[in-house]
Amino acid sequence: MWRAASRLGAAVGPGRQPTRALAMSPWPFSATPRDYSVPNESWSREMRRLFDHYSCLCDTEEQQQSAGWCKFPSYNRSLKHAAGGKYLSKMVQAKARLFTRNIEEPGAGFEYAVFLNKQEKTSVTIFQPGHLLEGPPGHLHGGAIATIIDSSTGTLAGALLGPSMTANLNINYRSPIPLGNVVLIHCKVDQTEGRKTFMSCQITSSDGDKLHTEATGLFLSINLGRLFGA
Numbered sequence: 001m002w003r004a005a006s007r008l009g010a011a012v013g014p015g016r017q018p019t020r021a022l023a024m025s026p027w028p029f030s031a032t033p034r035d036y037s038v039p040n041e042s043w044s045r046e047m048r049r050l051f052d053h054y055s056c057l058c059d060t061e062e063q064q065q066s067a068g069w070c071k072f073p074s075y076n077r078s079l080k081h082a083a084g085g086k087y088l089s090k091m092v093q094a095k096a097r098l099f100t101r102n103i104e105e106p107g108a109g110f111e112y113a114v115f116l117n118k119q120e121k122t123s124v125t126i127f128q129p130g131h132l133l134e135g136p137p138g139h140l141h142g143g144a145i146a147t148i149i150d151s152s153t154g155t156l157a158g159a160l161l162g163p164s165m166t167a168n169l170n171i172n173y174r175s176p177i178p179l180g181n182v183v184l185i186h187c188k189v190d191q192t193e194g195r196k197t198f199m200s201c202q203i204t205s206s207d208g209d210k211l212h213t214e215a216t217g218l219f220l221s222i223n224l225g226r227l228f229g230a
């Protein structure tokens with residue numbers, strides 16, 4: 001019994017050891033999911049500066065209404081975002097983890113936070129790529145770039161449309177991204193046609209001077225049940 005609970009407890013989140021209370025609990029998940037998109041010790045000064053900058057836009061309800069900005073929390077599993085528990089029982093024993101949040105060491109993988117502006121249908125992701133995401137020597141892997149683009153555009157699509165999936169992603173890699181350098185990922189909705197939402201996205205250096213990547217994507221809103229064979 002303890003071993004089973006301990007295994008589930010160990011799956012709660014990076015850096016978290018199963019506690020005695022958790023091991024004894026019949027419910028394996030933390031009641032208050034951890035938001036991973038907050039500063040940790042690996043964040044550079046520039047990452048913190050940008051986080052503070054965008055957080056300030058979200059600070060008060062009044063500011064949110066005028067500027068429309070809010071920070072989107074980021075958990076380490078998708079189902080934490082889904083409303084209701086209808087499908088949870090099929091997933092509850094799985095060790096599924098969100099791809100961008102499955103490296104436990106702070107700063108080694110994807111360090112990022114997504115800020116949304118629902119009124120303008122835009123988002124900004126601040127992103128600090130870690131050393132485990134290497135592609136060319138000292139630089140970010142193209143697949144990791146695609147991942148953070150997919151996650152950023154997918155988060156904006158999800159916030160605006162509800163459940164949706166990437167149908168198409170086109171990426172132009174313009175200049176390599178050094179590991180550890182903080183970059184900005186600007187996403188926007190270009191057009192919506194029924195279930196289809198067309199997005200575009202740019203990755204730039206944090207001062208906006210250097211263009212690293214450009215992308216377009218198509219998202220289709222879906223019935224979540226389809227994913228579970230309903």
Ligand SMILES: CCCCCCCCCCCCCCCC(=O)SCCNC(=O)CCNC(=O)[C@H](O)C(C)(C)COP(=O)(O)OP(=O)(O)OC[C@H]1O[C@@H](n2cnc3c(N)ncnc32)[C@H](O)[C@@H]1OP(=O)(O)O
Nearest residue numbers: 078081082150151154155158163164165166167168220222
């Ligand atoms: C689930 C959320 C939970 C909440 C969690 C929140 C977590 C928040 C943080 C994480 C954020 C991460 C975000 C990651 C997002 C992914 O990475 S999703 C994973 C990668 N994507 C996939 O695996 C999708 C695989 N493809 C499919 O399942 C299906 O093809 C699709 C995309 C659902 C579409 O199938 P369908 O619904 O049957 O649509 P279909 O009838 O084929 O086409 C509808 C229309 O779209 C057009 N269309 C379809 N595909 C295409 C295409 N590729 N190109 C152009 N047009 C197309 C069709 O031509 C058609 O057009 P019209 O004739 O209506 O004009």
